[in-house]
Amino acid sequence: MSAEPSPVMSPQQQAEREKVYQLIIELAYPATRETALLELSKNTYADLAPMLWKSVGTTCTLLQEIVNIYPIITTPVLKANQSNRVCYALTLLQCVASHPETRPAFLRDQIPMYLYPFLSTTFKSRPFEQLRLTTLGVINALAETGDTEVLIFLIWSEVVPHCLTNMVRGSKLTKIAATSILEKILLDEMGLTYICENHDRFSQVAITLGKMVIHMLKFPCLRVLKHVVRCYLLLTENARARSALRVCLPDLLRDGTFTSLVQHDTCTKQWLQMLLKNLQTNAVNPMGSS
Amino acid sequence: MSAEPSPVMSPQQQAEREKVYQLIIELAYPATRETALLELSKNTYADLAPMLWKSVGTTCTLLQEIVNIYPIITTPVLKANQSNRVCYALTLLQCVASHPETRPAFLRDQIPMYLYPFLSTTFKSRPFEQLRLTTLGVINALAETGDTEVLIFLIWSEVVPHCLTNMVRGSKLTKIAATSILEKILLDEMGLTYICENHDRFSQVAITLGKMVIHMLKFPCLRVLKHVVRCYLLLTENARARSALRVCLPDLLRDGTFTSLVQHDTCTKQWLQMLLKNLQTNAVNPMGSS
Numbered sequence: 270m271s272a273e274p275s276p277v278m279s280p281q282q283q284a285e286r287e288k289v290y291q292l293i294i295e296l297a298y299p300a301t302r303e304t305a306l307l308e309l310s311k312n313t314y315a316d317l318a319p320m321l322w323k324s325v326g327t328t329c330t331l332l333q334e335i336v337n338i339y340p341i342i343t344t345p346v347l348k349a350n351q352s353n354r355v356c357y358a359l360t361l362l363q364c365v366a367s368h369p370e371t372r373p374a375f376l377r378d379q380i381p382m383y384l385y386p387f388l389s390t391t392f393k394s395r396p397f398e399q400l401r402l403t404t405l406g407v408i409n410a411l412a413e414t415g416d417t418e419v420l421i422f423l424i425w426s427e428v429v430p431h432c433l434t435n436m437v438r439g440s441k442l443t444k445i446a447a448t449s450i451l452e453k454i455l456l457d458e459m460g461l462t463y464i465c466e467n468h469d470r471f472s473q474v475a476i477t478l479g480k481m482v483i484h485m486l487k488f489p490c491l492r493v494l495k496h497v498v499r500c501y502l503l504l505t506e507n508a509r510a511r512s513a514l515r516v517c518l519p520d521l522l523r524d525g526t527f528t529s530l531v532q533h534d535t536c537t538k539q540w541l542q543m544l545l546k547n548l549q550t551n552a553v554n555p556m557g558s559s
Numbered sequence: 560m561s562a563e564p565s566p567v568m569s570p571q572q573q574a575e576r577e578k579v580y581q582l583i584i585e586l587a588y589p590a591t592r593e594t595a596l597l598e599l600s601k602n603t604y605a606d607l608a609p610m611l612w613k614s615v616g617t618t619c620t621l622l623q624e625i626v627n628i629y630p631i632i633t634t635p636v637l638k639a640n641q642s643n644r645v646c647y648a649l650t651l652l653q654c655v656a657s658h659p660e661t662r663p664a665f666l667r668d669q670i671p672m673y674l675y676p677f678l679s680t681t682f683k684s685r686p687f688e689q690l691r692l693t694t695l696g697v698i699n700a701l702a703e704t705g706d707t708e709v710l711i712f713l714i715w716s717e718v719v720p721h722c723l724t725n726m727v728r729g730s731k732l733t734k735i736a737a738t739s740i741l742e743k744i745l746l747d748e749m750g751l752t753y754i755c756e757n758h759d760r761f762s763q764v765a766i767t768l769g770k771m772v773i774h775m776l777k778f779p780c781l782r783v784l785k786h787v788v789r790c791y792l793l794l795t796e797n798a799r800a801r802s803a804l805r806v807c808l809p810d811l812l813r814d815g816t817f818t819s820l821v822q823h824d825t826c827t828k829q830w831l832q833m834l835l836k837n838l839q840t841n842a843v844n845p846m847g848s849s
Contacts, residue, residue, distance in 0.1 A: 417756075421753075463749050
């Protein structure tokens with residue numbers, strides 16, 4: 270069990286470990302909880318995830334922090350300090366989601382389901398934006414593992430519609446985080462089939478990406494564009510999506526509108542070229558098998 | 560709400576309905592429960608599913624019947640009357656799973672998860688076989704809807720390994736039920752991708768189907784063969800699976816061993832021909848897009 274102290278631990282490591290344990294104990298008490306949340310969420314201790322997950326009552330405490338805020342997110346009165354406090358708890362959950370030892374249990378217990386209500390909030394204020402962004406961070410941490418287990422969980426738990434909403438409504442960073450999750454789903458063959466097999470689902474994705482392109486006319490952003498182009502490119506690996514995109518890809522991506530934006534980013538430039546090449550009629554698709 | 564009595568109900572229908580309600584009430588009481596389970600499980604009343612699902616405590620009662628048997632299925636002492644009683648409860652749950660009005664809630668509440676322990680039992684006696692067969696019946700009732708929702712649930716809840724075990728170990732009817740569920744998964748594009756995307760998963764499916772073919776040398780059965788051939792045929796719609804099957808399809812399916820078995824079943828005969836044609840090198844696949 271990696272949460273056990275190693276015999277070759279230096280005195281400094283031992284002290285660090287003791288400090289983490291002390292903070293985890295302090296999480297249990299309402300009076301010391303907020304400071305402990307803040308301190309632990311800054312912590313980079315490698316075994317923090319199993320220490321959190323395996324200590325008695327800690328997951329329950331973190332979920333309590335999440336659930337406590339539910340009544341407040343239905344009204345526009347969420348304050349910065351309230352949002353920050355949940356975000357500390359979310360950061361700790363992200364740590365649990367990222368660690369290979371705790372991730373399977375994190376999924377099995379369906380912890381992400383407790384976070385989804387944050388993704389469907391619509392208030393524009395900064396505390397809400399911060400809450401959505403941090404929540405997407407937890408899901409991104411799961412998605413970037415590329416595990417089939419994770420992918421199946423994300424599909425089953427219907428995360429895609431949440432991503433699409435946040436890709437349209439969100440701030441720049443929220444857009445990037447949400448698009449990045451969609452990208453991870455499209456990177457997997459089953460995820461790509463899931464999106465492309467159903468006409469409504471594909472349309473919603475295509476419409477959302479199209480809206481993002483149009484939005485960039487007024488608010489150009491290379492990082493957003495990069496993820497959007499990658500998503501389109503991944504979609505062209507599916508024969509049906511490729512045919513559909515021949516018709517519905519925004520002209521803005523073909524007519525050189527974003528040439529100056531991508532000129533110094535070789536990667537995005539190449540993806541855009543590949544995307545347009547894949548969409549030429551009768552072109553052999555150089556990326557996919559279908 | 561279709562569970563409300565319709566104003567044009569005949570006196571006979573009204574009486575039938577009252578009888579069903581009376582039986583549902585009797586389900587709640589331990590003394591009358593077993594008879595009520597038996598009577599209701601024979602019932603073909605169209606609105607039985609919403610009546611069961613929406614009546615207070617009934618789902619809980621049915622789950623109690625399921626869970627009560629858990630301690631017994633780990634030992635070989637399950638008796639016919641015990642197995643029958645759970646099977647009545649399973650038949651009522653199958654009714655809930657089949658009805659379009661109750662199916663979404665049945666999935667959302669993850670009721671099938673309570674049944675999976677029955678599928679991993681290994682005792683060969685008839686009460687156990689009956690239990691596995693009836694459980695597969697509930698899952699089959701879900702699978703044959705072809706809903707993406709259902710498919711995602713079945714994939715997420717890892718039903719495939721259970722099917723594979725029962726395809727090898729089960730009696731004839733159990734083999735048919737388990738193979739039929741796999742077939743429904745393969746009929747869906749995402750299901751097919753799910754099976755074929757992962758090498759281990761595809762191998763397990765191919766090995767299992769291969770074992771079934773060999774088993775039929777000694778115990779030929781047209782109905783089993785029909786489902787096995789269909790599964791192979793569906794797999795050939797995937798380019799990667801097609802290549803693999805060129806190598807690993809059992810020779811018994813090519814060398815005419817089953818010619819006399821399939822001679823009077825046009826459907827199976829055609830599927831077998833299509834399967835072999837799809838596996839000819841350079842053959843154009845007439846069924847799939849990939």
